[in-house]
Amino acid sequence: MHALLDHRAAVQSSAAVLSRLRDASPRVHCITNTVAQNFTANVLLAVGAQPSMTVSPEEVAAFAASADAVLINLGTFGRERAGSIGLAVTAAVTAGRPWALDPVLIDRSPFRANLARDLMGRGPAAMRLNAAEFExxxxxxxxxxxxxxxxxxxxxxxxxxxxxDLVADGRRCVTLTNGHPLMAAITAMGCAASALVAACLAVEADRWQASLAAMTIFGIAGEQAGERSQGPGSFAVNFIDALHQLDATALIDRARVS
Amino acid sequence: MHALLDHRAAVQSSAAVLSRLRDASPRVHCITNTVAQNFTANVLLAVGAQPSMTVSPEEVAAFAASADAVLINLGTFGRERAGSIGLAVTAAVTAGRPWALDPVLIDRSPFRANLARDLMGRGPAAMRLNAAEFExxxxxxxxxxxxxxxxxxxxxxxxxxxxxDLVADGRRCVTLTNGHPLMAAITAMGCAASALVAACLAVEADRWQASLAAMTIFGIAGEQAGERSQGPGSFAVNFIDALHQLDATALIDRARVS
Amino acid sequence: MHALLDHRAAVQSSAAVLSRLRDASPRVHCITNTVAQNFTANVLLAVGAQPSMTVSPEEVAAFAASADAVLINLGTFGRERAGSIGLAVTAAVTAGRPWALDPVLIDRSPFRANLARDLMGRGPAAMRLNAAEFExxxxxxxxxxxxxxxxxxxxxxxxxxxxxDLVADGRRCVTLTNGHPLMAAITAMGCAASALVAACLAVEADRWQASLAAMTIFGIAGEQAGERSQGPGSFAVNFIDALHQLDATALIDRARVS
Known part of the structure; x- marks a missing residue:
């Protein structure tokens, strides 16, 4: 009984996080790869957040320090970008802002895997990745x-x-079965999910709850979009519409957390 | 009476600018941020213009000099891009081509605001920005x-x-009330509007008229797209379709300039 | 009669290439311009391939060496990117992987045209370009x-x-008349076609056959998408859906090779 009640409370907290995103409209500064930037920005706007995306070393600290949360995604990486990431993380930590890490495709690049390990020592609030990247x-x-x-x-x-999906901190671990197979058929879905984790961190101090809320919002919108799409092209469009329309009631009705 | 007649004439001139865009297919070289590049290119193609987007210092002068107009957008900025902007502006000015400035998000970055002030001294024909950026x-x-x-x-x-929208030079100032709330719900709309201002400068010597035409085309297409969209995802798609279909008659019927 | 039979065999081989793409899910590392990255990645995913896109000199060799084919596209070019291209080509050649070259817009930039000539000496399996670029x-x-x-x-x-479309090696030359006018109305279509050529090279050793298969798949999906679109916005969406749905039977029914 206890576990059941916890799950229901977690779903209701996720719905509250969604409402706070719409109300507070947090600024999320994203250092992310150029493949994912446009889609990620539209995902953030669709839930009410305000994205910014500059990666230049001259500006990134100012943007990160004045944001409510920061995303560090390691895609299309390089030495200049590594420098910008360092500046953004320092600015976020100094300003007391949470930041999320997405070590995308580290299984393909030893350089990138090393950077991910360094960054884990600098206090990310949350990390989102897939099984190959975790391994x-x-x-x-x-x-x-x-x-x-x-x-x-x-x-x-x-x-x-x-x-x-699995969301774990040292004390809690739940699985989430919302979603749709077409989510794996378009690029930048994982990157955008990580940006949504960052957005939720801006309005929810419990990092586990923020991460769960992000993945629940993402999975349900994916499920709704998948039901009315003919393929990955229409799916990407319908997904943004579904995110924009999603409300607390639909989230509570549809969430499958166990 | 005089003012009324002027507005009607301005709308008819805007319709003529749209027709010239379709006929002349001007080349527009855009230095713009990586978030906005794809959408901006598709907006320009939808009205009949030919976009190019390179930012590399080795090439940018050749592209700017052989274009009919140039856009300088300060998003995802950096030192290399600052150098490229200088080269592109010099090439445009030397070749007698008009250029438009979009000082996007300068309210978030002192570095970028300083650059915008420098660039204003180099003779942009037009600038497009929002209220926060103006302030x-x-x-x-x-x-x-x-x-x-x-x-x-x-x-x-x-x-x-x-x-x-407000379009002003030292002598004339009009407001434009076309548009749709979903225009604020997707990324890169302002950046694409500035690119369209640049495209119109290529086919209309009166800079105020070119800017007004661009914003009228943009606002009407947004309005038409908004009427048939379920959210920002479908809006972005319908907006490109509406731009592609818009003709002089529909523009004259729908324009709300005062 | 001989020529007719060859064309039919070539179409059946193209259908087999499509099936192998779906089954083998080849990795394609793309060095391409930032305008085209997102659309190119979604095109590759829609046919079953796995895209990666990093251009950083620290990583590009590792990605190219572990890919099944490599695309080199010269858009939004610069000195750093030129270095990365050299590293990627060396890694591909050393690992025995085929690579495709897209000399996009070399008619606008002498710098880029020189690079294209250098790269032609390094053994690309295939090149895709338009008439102005060829000239x-x-x-x-x-x-x-x-x-x-x-x-x-x-x-x-x-x-x-x-x-x-025309596909030629020293011995064979065919024309392909599938396609739709809206294919010229959105950005990055040519760039994405070149990426699909690279993907087909990964599953078909006959380079001419691989190139023909790619252009046939591309042209038919474009034709199908064009039939149900209202403009270039909906075309881009329907094109990805059509690529995702295309099967060997439809390819054989619709291909117009002569």
Missing amino acids: ALAGVPATADRVTAFAAEHTMTVTLSGAV | ALAGVPATADRVTAFAAEHTMTVTLSGAV | ALAGVPATADRVTAFAAEHTMTVTLSGAV
Whole structure:
């Protein structure tokens, strides 16, 4: 009974996070790859957040310091961008803003995996990644137990996304089965999910709850969009519409957390 | 009576600008941010213009010199891009091509605001920005009188976009009430509007008239798209379709200039 | 009669290439311009390929070496990107992976045209370009005979795209009349076609056949999307859906190769 009640409370808290996003319209500064920038910005706008995207070393600290949360995504990476990431993280930490880490495709690049390990030491509030990326980072299979242990060891919330999403900190671990297969058929979905995690961190101090809210919003909008799409092209369009229309009631009705 | 007639003539001139865009297919070289590049290119193609987008210092002068107009947008800015902007402006000015300035988000970055001030001294034909950006640049509230005075002082046309658009040079100032609330719900709309101002400058020597034509085309297409959209995702798609379909007759019927 | 049978066999081989793309899900590393990255990634995903897009010198060799094919597109070019291209080509050649070249807009930039000429000496399996780009590169008009001679001289397959596509190596030359006028009304279509050529090279050793398969898939999906679109905005969406739905039977029914 206790676990059931917790899940229901978590879903209601997720609905409250969605409402606060719409009301507070938090600024989210995103250092993300050029493939994902446009889609990520539209995802953030669709839930009520205000995106900014500059990566230039001359400006990034000013943008990060005046944002409510920061996303660090390691895609289309390079030395200049590594410098900008360092400046943005320092600015966020100094200003007391939460930041989220997305170590995208670190399984393909040792350079990027090393950077991800360095960044984990600088206090990200949350990380979102897929199973292959987790295994490259942690060196162990992406089971619920291992992810929970990893989150505890690094004092952050870890979200593993896939057909079933898993959200864990050292104390809590839930799975989320909302979503749709077409979510894997367009680019930048994972990157945009991580940006939404950052947005939720801006309006919810409990990092695990913020991460769960983001993935619930994302999965339900994906499910709704998938039901009315003919393929990945129309899915991307319908997904933004669904995010824009999603309200607390629909979220509570549809969430499948266990 | 005089003012009324002027507005009607301005609308008819805007319709003529749209027709010339379709016929002349001007080349517009855009230095713009990576978030906005794809959408901006599709907006320009939808009205008949030919976009190019390189920002590299090795190439940008050749592209700007062989274009019919140039857009300088300060988004996702950096030192290399600042150098490229200098080269592109010099090439445009030397070749006698008009250029438009979009000082996007200068209210968030002192570095970018300083650059915008430098660039204003290099003879932009037109500038498009929102109220917050105007206030950061001019240091005064974005009222019609202040915008007109600022345009007169800097000898250029200033377009202030928002729920109501305002187009002013030192002598003329009109407001435009076409548009739709969903225009504020997707990224890169302002950046694309500035690119359309540049395109219109290529086919209309009266800079105020070119700016007004661009904003009229943009606002009407937004209005038409908004009427048939379920949210910002479908809006972005329908907006490109509406731009592609818009003709002189529909523009004259729908324009609301006063 | 002989020629007729060859064309039919070529169409059936193109259908087999499409099936192998879906089954093998080849990795395609794309060095392409920032305007085209998102659309290109979604095109590749829609046919079953796995895109990656980093251009950073620190990572590009690792990505290229672990990919099944590489695309080099010269858009939004610069010195850093030129270095990355060199590293990616070396990695691809060393690992025995095919790579495709897209010399986009070399008619606008002498710097870029020189680079294209250098890269042609490094063994691309295939090149895709339009008539203006061919003329800038080869210095002769883009007739079928000249394109065939050029392909023979440089030992590669050359695909010339336009209202009618032409695919030639030194021995074979066919024309393809699938497609739709709206394909010319959105940005990045040519860039995405080149990425699809690279993807087909990963699953088909005959470079001419791989190029023909890519252009056939592309042209038919464009034709299907054009039939149900109201303009370039909806076309881009329907095109991705059509690519995702296209199967071997529809390809064989619709291909117009002569």
